[in-house]
Amino acid sequence: MFKSLGMKLKALFGAKTYDEGFFEELEDTLIESDLGPRLSMEISDMVRQEAKSGKLKTHADFLRFVSDILKEKVAPWVYQPASSPQVFLVLGVNGVGKTTTIAKLAYHFHLQGKKVLLAAADTFRAAAADQLELHAERIGVRIVRQADGSDPGAVVYDAITSAQARHEDIILVDTAGRMHNKENLLRELQKIDKIIANKNISADSYKKFLVLDATTGQNALSQAELFHQAVKLDAVILTKYDSAAKGGTVIRIGEKLGLPIAYVGTGEKYTDLESFNAEKFLSDLVSL
């Protein structure tokens, strides 16, 4: 899916003279792949140094070197069981695939034999809770919801109280992706965050995921910065990885915000969710 960067790097190396034109083109290619100007220049400079010392003789040497630089920037987030209930707050702007991702996670944990509860805390968008309820029925998990327009904090509070009473394992909280304005949205999310923290849920059992559409490039990075600033995220989930994702955004989120990637969505079915694998991601990205 990322063939374009790998192929461009291959074509570039075909010329094989490490002259100024080579490094300019290398930088342009990296920028086109959403790596951003600063990081692209940094990579290009590192390649220049390495090439000067005669270490990048073959195409494979060159790709391996670029891949190793990028590897430093991305990390996977790995699920760790912790005391129940574990609360996963799922955040993200409208249309990135939040509801679908929650359904996939519910399916995944339900298959593992865990008791999963969905909390419909997007009370702003009419029908958001209905959509979630449909998934809950299909998968066979419980859902806590209230009327449209009710307080999302109250939904989360109720969900945690009832999960604690029923000894349920995982609460997946769906949140609004849009409100009257951005400030309202972030304030509401901060309120939910505080309610969870005050509910005797330890840091190990409480994780905040931002869902990002992998095809949106620079926009995804700005969203990550905004949400991270508001509620201090734990990890990112990338959706639509099966579509035209360029991949560079993933690297920049890792590099700029130090956030690991937890899962990637690869389609619309419940089974289309994979744990993020950095090796596989990089070998796809640079076509190793």
Ligand SMILES: Nc1nc2c(ncn2[C@@H]2O[C@H](COP(=O)(O)OP(=O)(O)OP(=O)(O)O)[C@@H](O)[C@H]2O)c(=O)[nH]1
């Ligand atoms: N190809 C592909 N499509 C996806 C993926 N994840 C979600 N989608 C699709 O993206 C669209 C939006 O997904 P939703 O889950 O409704 O998005 P949302 O973020 O919950 O949207 P709101 O509830 O409006 O905030 C749907 O058509 C999904 O089927 C994915 O990994 N790959």
